[in-house]
Amino acid sequence: MNEMTKIAATTTLKDWETDQEVRWCPGCGDYAILKAVQRTLPELGADPANTVFVSGIGCSSRFPYYVESYGFHTIHGRAPAFATGIKLANPQLDVWLVTGDGDGMSIGGNHTMHVLRRNLDCQILLFNNEIYGLTKGQYSPTSREGTTSPTTPLGSVDRPASPCAFALGAGARFIARGFDVSKNLPDVLKAAYHHKGAAFVEIFQNCIVYNKDVFNDFAAPKGAEDRQLWLANGEPMLFAKGTHGIALDTEKLTLKVVDVVDGDWQSAGVIVHDVTNRSIAHMLVEMPFGPFPMALGVLYDDPRPTFEAAVMAERAKASAGKEPNLAKLLAKGQTWTVEDSGPEL
Amino acid sequence: MATQLADPEAKSTAAPEAVVVRFAGDSGDGMQLTGGQFTLSSALAGNDFATFPDFPAEIRAPQGTLFGVSAFQINFGSTSIDTAGDAPDVLVAMNPAALKTNVGALKPGGLIIADTGEFTKRNLEKAKYDVSPLEDGSLAKWQVLAFDISALTLESVKPFGLGNKEALRCKNMWTLGLALWMFDRDRQPLIDWLNAKFAKNQILADANVAALNAGHAYGETAELGGHVKKLHLGPVPTPAGLYRTITGADAVALGLVAGAQLAHLPMFFGGYPITPASSILHALVRLKEFGVTTFQAEDEIAAICAAIGASYAGQLGVTSSSGPGIALKGEAMGLAVMTELPLVIVNSQRGGPSTGLPTKTEQSDLYQAVYGRNGDAPIPVVSARSPSDAFECAIEACRIAVQYMTPVILLTDGYIANAAEPWLVPDPATFKEFPVSFLAEKNAGDSLLPYKRDANGKRPWIKPGTPGLMHRIGGIEKAVDTGHLDYSPGNHQAQTDARKAKIDGIAQSIPDQEVCLGNPDGKLAVVGWGSTYGPIHQAVGRARAKGLDVSHIHVRHIWPMPQNLGALLKGYDKVLVPEMNTGQFKTVLRDQFLVDAQPLTKTSGQPFAIAEVEAAIATYFDGVPGNAGGDDVPPNEQQLPSVKAVNL
Numbered sequence: 006m007n008e009m010t011k012i013a014a015t016t017t018l019k020d021w022e023t024d025q026e027v028r029w030c031p032g033c034g035d036y037a038i039l040k041a042v043q044r045t046l047p048e049l050g051a052d053p054a055n056t057v058f059v060s061g062i063g064c065s066s067r068f069p070y071y072v073e074s075y076g077f078h079t080i081h082g083r084a085p086a087f088a089t090g091i092k093l094a095n096p097q098l099d100v101w102l103v104t105g106d107g108d109g110m111s112i113g114g115n116h117t118m119h120v121l122r123r124n125l126d127c128q129i130l131l132f133n134n135e136i137y138g139l140t141k142g143q144y145s146p147t148s149r150e151g152t153t154s155p156t157t158p159l160g161s162v163d164r165p166a167s168p169c170a171f172a173l174g175a176g177a178r179f180i181a182r183g184f185d186v187s188k189n190l191p192d193v194l195k196a197a198y199h200h201k202g203a204a205f206v207e208i209f210q211n212c213i214v215y216n217k218d219v220f221n222d223f224a225a226p227k228g229a230e231d232r233q234l235w236l237a238n239g240e241p242m243l244f245a246k247g248t249h250g251i252a253l254d255t256e257k258l259t260l261k262v263v264d265v266v267d268g269d270w271q272s273a274g275v276i277v278h279d280v281t282n283r284s285i286a287h288m289l290v291e292m293p294f295g296p297f298p299m300a301l302g303v304l305y306d307d308p309r310p311t312f313e314a315a316v317m318a319e320r321a322k323a324s325a326g327k328e329p330n331l332a333k334l335l336a337k338g339q340t341w342t343v344e345d346s347g348p349e350l
Numbered sequence: 351m352a353t354q355l356a357d358p359e360a361k362s363t364a365a366p367e368a369v370v371v372r373f374a375g376d377s378g379d380g381m382q383l384t385g386g387q388f389t390l391s392s393a394l395a396g397n398d399f400a401t402f403p404d405f406p407a408e409i410r411a412p413q414g415t416l417f418g419v420s421a422f423q424i425n426f427g428s429t430s431i432d433t434a435g436d437a438p439d440v441l442v443a444m445n446p447a448a449l450k451t452n453v454g455a456l457k458p459g460g461l462i463i464a465d466t467g468e469f470t471k472r473n474l475e476k477a478k479y480d481v482s483p484l485e486d487g488s489l490a491k492w493q494v495l496a497f498d499i500s501a502l503t504l505e506s507v508k509p510f511g512l513g514n515k516e517a518l519r520c521k522n523m524w525t526l527g528l529a530l531w532m533f534d535r536d537r538q539p540l541i542d543w544l545n546a547k548f549a550k551n552q553i554l555a556d557a558n559v560a561a562l563n564a565g566h567a568y569g570e571t572a573e574l575g576g577h578v579k580k581l582h583l584g585p586v587p588t589p590a591g592l593y594r595t596i597t598g599a600d601a602v603a604l605g606l607v608a609g610a611q612l613a614h615l616p617m618f619f620g621g622y623p624i625t626p627a628s629s630i631l632h633a634l635v636r637l638k639e640f641g642v643t644t645f646q647a648e649d650e651i652a653a654i655c656a657a658i659g660a661s662y663a664g665q666l667g668v669t670s671s672s673g674p675g676i677a678l679k680g681e682a683m684g685l686a687v688m689t690e691l692p693l694v695i696v697n698s699q700r701g702g703p704s705t706g707l708p709t710k711t712e713q714s715d716l717y718q719a720v721y722g723r724n725g726d727a728p729i730p731v732v733s734a735r736s737p738s739d740a741f742e743c744a745i746e747a748c749r750i751a752v753q754y755m756t757p758v759i760l761l762t763d764g765y766i767a768n769a770a771e772p773w774l775v776p777d778p779a780t781f782k783e784f785p786v787s788f789l790a791e792k793n794a795g796d797s798l799l800p801y802k803r804d805a806n807g808k809r810p811w812i813k814p815g816t817p818g819l820m821h822r823i824g825g826i827e828k829a830v831d832t833g834h835l836d837y838s839p840g841n842h843q844a845q846t847d848a849r850k851a852k853i854d855g856i857a858q859s860i861p862d863q864e865v866c867l868g869n870p871d872g873k874l875a876v877v878g879w880g881s882t883y884g885p886i887h888q889a890v891g892r893a894r895a896k897g898l899d900v901s902h903i904h905v906r907h908i909w910p911m912p913q914n915l916g917a918l919l920k921g922y923d924k925v926l927v928p929e930m931n932t933g934q935f936k937t938v939l940r941d942q943f944l945v946d947a948q949p950l951t952k953t954s955g956q957p958f959a960i961a962e963v964e965a966a967i968a969t970y971f972d973g974v975p976g977n978a979g980g981d982d983v984p985p986n987e988q989q990l991p992s993v994k995a996v997n998l
Contacts, residue, residue, distance in 0.1 A: 023822070025834065054817040059659075062825075070822050070835065075814035077662055078824025079655065080685050086652035090659025090667065091814070093643055094618055098663065098814055116655075119648040316643065324639035331611055331778040334637070335604060339539075340594040340775065341394055343585075 013050025018043050020053060023073045034185030034210035035064060038132065039071055041190040042101075048191070049198050056099045059088045061113055064139050065105040065132035065210070082113025085120035088127050089312075096313045099198075100127040106147040107137050110166050114146075122176040123312040124202045128194070131168050131205070134212035135219055142215035154215075169290040169304065172205040173283075180286060180305040184209035184224045189235060189302065196303045202311050223299040236289070236302040241275040244298045250275030251297070260288050262297060280306040368427025369583065370435030371529065374452045375444030377411050377420040380522035385422025387526060387543065389770055391535045392426040393595050396585025399426035400884060402434030402957065403768045407625070407708045414468075414476040419451045428584040433884035434769065436959035440532075442525055444468060444499075446477035453489070461493045463528070465521070467500025499524055506564030510557040520561035527565025534582040537566060589774060596773040598737040598766035599626075602670075602696055603633035605744025607640050608778065609694075610666045612745065613752045614785040616641035618660030619668045620653035625708045626764040627672045627698040650675040654682040654695065661691040662823075664788060664813035666748060670696035672764075673715045674705060680723050683757055687727040687849065689823045690801075690809045692751035692758075694744075695729075699763040701955045710955030711765035713880050714931035719759045720909050720938060726846050728853040730754075731908040733761040735883035738773040740766055743906065745781070752786045754856055755808045761908070763930075765881045765957050788813050794831075801833040807852030856910050863912035867891060868901025871921030874970050877947065879905045879935050882928050882958055889963035898971050908935070916943035924970055926950055928963050 021043040029035045046056070056074035060066035062081035069076030075098075079087045088100050102120075109117045109131045120129070136154070137143040144154040144161045147168065151160035169180050179200040183193040185208060197204035209220045218225075223232040231245045242251035247265060252274035254261040263273045279285065286305035371388070375381045382403055392399045402423040411418030425435030437457040443449035445468040453462065469482050483489055484496045503524040507517045523544070530537055541559050548555035569580070596604075610617035619642060621631035635644045643660070647653035650671055657667030671679065676697045686693045699715045701707025719731045732747050734740035740762050747760040789810040792798045800821045801809050812819050821833060829836035830844050867890050868875075878886040883904050890902040903918070905911065919925055919939065925947040927936040933949035940947050950966045952958055 025822075053820050055815055057814045069824070074820050076820075076822035076824075077659075077689075078822065078826065079658075080681050080825055083651060083655040083682065086647065086655035087659035087662070089645065089647075089652070090618060090620065090656035090661075091663045092659075093645060093656070094616070094660040094663035094665040095813075095815060115648055116652055119652070316645075320638045320643065327639035329611075329640045331608060331640075334607065334640070335778065336592055336594065336775045338594050339390060339393075340592055341396070342592050343396065343588050343590050 014052035016047045021046050021073050023071055025070050027071050030214050032213045037185040045191040045194045058101045059084045060103040061108040063105040063108045065103055068103040082108050085116035089125055092125055092313050102127050102129045104131050106133045106145045111146045118175040121172055121203050126202055126311040128197045128204045131207050132210040133207050134210045134216055136212050136216035138212050138215055168207045173290050177205045178202050178307050178309050179204040181206045181303045182301045200306055202308050232298050234298040234300050236278045238278055238280045241270045241277050367429040370425045370438045371440045372421055372423040372438040373442045374421040374448035376413055377406055377418045379444050381420045381422050384522040384526050389424055393772055394539055397426040397583055398431040398586040400431050400434045401770045405709055414447055414473045416447045416451055419448045428586050432887045436961050446473050446479055450477045458491050464496040465499035466496045467498040503561050506561050507557040510553050520558050523558045524561040524565035527562040528569045531566045531569030534580055592775045593772050595770045596737050597770045598740045598762050599629035600633050601737050601740035602744045603630050605741040606668055607637055609745040609748025612781055612783045615666040618665045619644045620647050620657040621670050622647050622650045622653045624672050624675045626767045627670045630670045650678040654679040658686050661693050668694045672698050672700045673702045684723050684727045685825045686757040688825050690755045692755055694747045694751050694758050696760045698767045707955045711763045712930045716934040728850055729757050729759055730856050731759045733880045733908050735904055737766055737769055737771050749784045763881050799831040801828050802831050854910050857913045860907050862914045863918055865901050866904050873899040874924045875901050875903050875922040876926045877903045885958040885960045885963050888960040892964055893967045900967055919945045
């Protein structure tokens with residue numbers, strides 16, 4: 006989010022809806038994410054005129070057409086580069102970047118890495134459905150091993166990439182996770198908005214046509230308590246109604262699941278979540294689902310100065326006391342004057 | 351023209367009008383620096399000049415090898431100079447490899463200055479010489495002046511106590527000193543420059559000055575076998591005013607800054623390092639006070655995408671590269687066409703395909719510029735003919751981009767980017783401004799129509815941040831006026847036609863094509879574009895001096911072309927198109943105007959020699975009744991006779 010935007014705009018969900026027909030498949034998780042964003046923006050006091058949604062290519066990248074703000078649907082994988090140009094040209098703008106697992110982790114992996122390491126102030130929403138939807142169901146870089154698809158009829162053999170681990174490795178200062186129909190998604194979006202710098206949010210999204218219910222093992226309402234670890238800064242890492250927690254195995258230097266008896270998480274050694282602890286963040290993004298619950302919410306949040314602020318500061322410093330005089334610039338360097346009668350040194 | 355520089359028989363020859371000198375040595379010998387400083391001294395002496403730096407792609411190629419030779423050629427004189435010269439009159443060879451790779455170009459009777467200190471057994475082997483060419487008579491058709499420059503340099507810097515390696519580094523200044531003596535040049539500007547360059551190390555400054563002076567004194571006092579005479583080339587008559595030397599890369603950078611100022615816009619430059627385009631980025635990073643934001647992106651694609659993003663947000667987006675990088679930018683260029691945003695794309699062309707010849711020049715990206723995108727994606731193309739012309743072309747590219755809301759390609763090449771020439775510094779007060787305006791309120795009553803076109807076919811430029819004008823753009827086909835997604839057949843037809851009409855219409859804003867030398871009709875037009883200007887102009891001038899009816903036309907606007915160009919070309923019996931590719935502009939001319947344009951092609955990584963163009967012109971005239979052939983051109987059996995002459 007942008008600090009300069011002091012005056013909160015008063016809008017409602019309706020103000021963020023466009024007159025365009027939404028063209029996702031009926032039942033697609035994208036609808037829920039769109040609603041969550043449109044519900045959150047008024048609460049943030051965001052101004053539609055000052056907001057830009059930038060996307061690449063893919064199902065998720067149609068998002069800007071449905072948000073009543075400025076929107077730029079660009080080319081495959083390159084949204085971070087466009088966002089960089091937009092933000093450097095006008096740092097006042099609130100820039101949201103919408104991408105997917107194919108767009109952001111495959112063809113655009115390079116740009117995802119660099120926008121994170123530079124720490125451009127923007128919100129990056131990566132809709133992860135572990136499949137290529139718009140091109141009709143090929144496996145993606147986040148598809149699990151063995152995923153059958155038109156290009157992997159015998160099951161995929163590549164190991165999947167983990168977007169949050171990638172983001173942290175690239176130098177991201179904010180990492181969060183949510184899923185399409187989660188009631189907590191607006192809170193995750195708000196935290197991302199309030200983080201000054203590149204805020205990376207992985208949103209698990211159900212592709213009901215090509216990869217249906219692939220996240221049900223943790224996202225299904227039934228038994229969700231046991232399989233979701235919602236992280237909150239300053240709170241113990243508890244799940245399953247407080248009966249289990251995450252502790253540090255100090256011998257192996259890994260995380261472990263511990264039982265919590267009678268709510269006494271302290272004696273069970275449950276870790277208190279500190280969003281600024283980068284070591285713990287590394288463990289959380291790598292924490293395997295199955296033996297562990299799915300880590301959701303804000304995993305890491307430790308701001309650093311933004312790229313555009315550094316660029317502006319450098320330009321101000323380099324320009325200080327210099328007059329932009331074009332005539333003088335053109336005549337710079339070693340010059341000589343030719344009189345009508347001949348040259349003079 | 352033949353110089354009398356090395357003619358021992360000539361007792362009192364008049365000074366030649368122009369001399370071509372080539373400095374060649376190891377890539378670590380400082381030849382580019384020597385050439386650059388000699389250029390400056392030529393400028394200060396009031397000579398006109400053109401230079402041609404020719405260096406290897408390797409940063410520090412193994413010492414003494416043939417592929418590690420770096421050369422710098424300068425053509426300077428008291429007459430107007432358009433090219434870096436065909437064959438050198440003087441070759442300074444700092445080692446056997448430099449001699450071997452360059453001596454073939456030297457004029458018969460030309461002068462070789464060689465450093466015998468480097469003609470060791472080992473260096474001769476590296477240059478693949480069995481016997482020293484200085485001793486076996488193989489250099490008989492040239493004048494050879496061989497002496498131990500290494501030893502003389504070591505002697506001259508002895509008082510400063512430098513190590514052997516450091517001391518030998520002063521060789522280039524010793525050689526420069528000798529060259530300054532040969533051409534009667536003032537040493538003081540060079541001494542000032544050395545003192546400034548080595549301000550932090552006075553010993554090095556003193557040693558280099560001592561070497562420079564020693565080389566100069568050597569010329570003054572030594573018996574040089576009668577080969578070398580001190581020559582004074584007078585100043586060339588030029589328009590009065592303030593001059594500086596400028597390379598094409600600097601001219602592009604300055605032109606872009608000027609263009610952005612004339613448009614009243616901040617400039618955003620997205621670049622990624624690539625030879626020979628990087629120097630534009632190097633120049634612009636130092637001009638932040640002019641509202642320039644530079645961004646070294648993670649790759650070529652990000653560089654152009656960021657520039658498009660900046661244009662979308664209301665700045666003048668610019669990106670720059672060379673052929674391989676431009677190829678990567680192709681998809682994003684299509685997006686800029688579809689979203690109709692202004693953008694300037696500079697291509698400093700180099701030899702291709704693929705990595706090709708990174709440090710050598712070529713004009714083989716013309717098809718890429720005009721045709722090289724998916725879909726019908728017309729983009730205007732402007733080409734610079736010389737370093738100083740690149741300044742005006744950069745401004746022109748900016749003008750077209752903002753006045754028509756379109757990406758524009760500016761073509762230069764490795765030769766223009768690196769070469770230097772004198773430049774009459776223009777007065778910005780004489781430049782015509784083209785300020786842009788952004789849409790501030792809805793443009794159709796209560797509605798906003800982001801794709802509503804004006805009389806020029808241009809859509810409004812709407813900056814994010816403007817209240818009430820929120821809208822969405824992207825690469826999917828846009829509905830007429832509203833800009834909504836629209837795949838319908840009629841709409842795509844209408845928008846494809848509108849995009850084409852808009853670019854075609856730019857022709858109305860560009861000047862009619864002029865004939866830069868010769869007549870507006872006649873027997874032969876030599877049509878060029880880009881950096882072939884110099885050799886074509888000189889060759890046509892020489893042919894005309896022999897009485898041949900030949901004219902030179904040089905096209906700046908490659909796409910769209912000037913409105914009168916077709917009619918103009920049809921006024922000549924024949925059209926010859928010299929270009930450093932396999933005939934790309936020739937094909938475009940044929941396609942656009944159904945003229946029988948004939949190619950003259952060269953793809954050696956070197957610019958055309960004047961003589962090559964001259965010889966090609968001669969074939970159109972020899973032995974044809976009614977055509978005045980040149981005296982010194984032998985009859986040619988494969989002549990291409992004038993249609994009019996044959997029909998007489």
